[in-house]
Amino acid sequence: MEKAYITSLHKENSSLVKAKVKSEDFAQVYDDYYKRIYNYMRYRLGKRELAEELTSQVFERSFRKLKSYNPEKASFAAWIFAIAHNTVTDFYRARRRKYWVSLEAIWDKVSPEPGPEEVAVKKEEREKILKALSSLEEREREIIAMKFAGGLKNTTIAELMGLTDSNVGVILYRSMKKLQKELKGKGMGS
Template identity: 45%
Template sequence: MEHIDIHGYLNKSANREEMFTYIFENYSQRVYNYIYYRVNSHYTAEDLMSTVFEKIMLKIDSYSEKKASFEVWLFAIARNVLNDHFRSLKRHTFFSLDIIRDLISKQPGPEEKMIANEANNKLLNCLKSLSEEERHIIALKFGANLKNVEIAEVLGTSSNNVGVMLFRIIKKLKILMEKEGYMYE
């Protein structure tokens, strides 16, 4: 993954629009994937992703390369947006229309789509049985596509510890998937 020289952009205020375009084009899919792994709703993930990029635009001047890499800073913002989202859900227990939209949009299709949906549903069910921290680590690794060193910076731990945690979580997921009847090819 190519690393961006944010300071080069920040020092040239005329290029801020170009910088935000570059950041969005290079990180939006990873941020979306990270959020989607956590919320399991396309609509909510899109809304939260836009909030993340809004905060990045507002806080870009506070970014310091001395404190953390840009990716770690960006995903810390994404994590905080997710935490705010989950806190608000705990305060306001309501029926989400996003769930209905997702269900309606998943109309049965050809056999391959049904098999893929079944496998995805099994995986999502297994992910739901993980702890909040385990889901967070999986989302950082596979949704955000961060390296163990970057995940360690976000979590405030060592990269070796992240590797051990990932190994255990994936082993746990494999066992859960096998219990769900998922067959590996």
């Protein structure tokens, strides 16, 4: 349990911290991490369809690599976010190769958004956040995604991105200021 707090700000499921994760426990993994991984993808990629697709890839990879997870080396959060990070990197690489094809049509029957006004306002707010995020540099966006969607500590982010802790802290602070400025320009924020 203690190890998880070193790398993540979330309270991790104890079964994922102390021991190797078994295939049959994967439903629990999925339940615990879906929201964080999906939000991470949304922050990084912007588009909902892409976020869904890459989230799916992350869990596929995680499931298949489950046997290689070693709790002595890293927390489960660090491990799965490393996979998420690599999935996005691979996505951009594939796009560069021009072999990227969207499979969004597979999920073309996406349920319509609910209609209440409150939800509409929330949705608008989220869209503004995504737009503002897209104005940041890739690295800045990734750090914000890992921090707020992933709930990771700076030490973990630093390890995953090959930076120092203090670098992450400085970039995060500056990125937040940029984001705030961008959101103010869009009529959101204080």
